[in-house]
Amino acid sequence: MPKKQNSCQKNITELFQRSESFLVDILFPRRCIKCGQEGSFICDLCKRSLEYLSFQICPVCEKTITLSGEQCLKCKQTQAVELDRLISAGSYSDRFLVRLIHAYKYKFVEELSEDLGDFMANALKRWKTPIPDIIVPVPLHKRRLKWRGFNQSLLLAKYISENLIPGIEIPVDDKTLERKRHTMPQMEMKEYGSRKQNMQNAFAVKPPDVEFRNKNILLVDDICTTGATLFECARIISTLRPRSITAVVLARQDM
Ligand SMILES: [Zn+2]
């Protein structure tokens, strides 16, 4: 049995942790990624300068502009993709946004999940997407989770869950959808065909704790590279017969 920490040990540990982060703050003060102002990784002024995408396109053909990111009629008729709509909050050509995402994902700046989550929640409101009943973050494979220490999509999902509708916490389900296989990062694969193949059997669903049938599902991911990941997640989730599946990302790489 693990030895329980007594309260004195606990206090010392906490004190040490606190002074450690205090020291880190002094030695490496947080600076705004855009303007360099001290205090946080994104200052209030620069936060306001983050630009929302002014239009949304069909996630399948990536050509037709649609009202709120839903599939265009032509693509819907083919019934090839189960994802109903995709909202991209910002643009990949926004260098500031890309630097923020990069700091969040690869420099492990967990606290950016609040600002980026806020950006996503506002985009969802702006495009009047169906109010989600369940929010599902795109899962990471265990190996990648261990390497990064946190699932960046889960933190964004949690923020949206608590802030999309004032006073209501939308359930986040990070158990039902599982990542079965460790896949190659989509960014490193150029061809669409191989990206799609890379995703095959990458995900699976477990019997959910909450009912998915007839529910509006919101899938959350940080970046959409080709759509292959989100399409595959939607295909797997569609077996649980939800009413609709919407996905939200911070940016799409092709836009
Ligand atoms: Zn700034």
Ligand SMILES: [Zn+2]
């Ligand atoms: Zn289309």
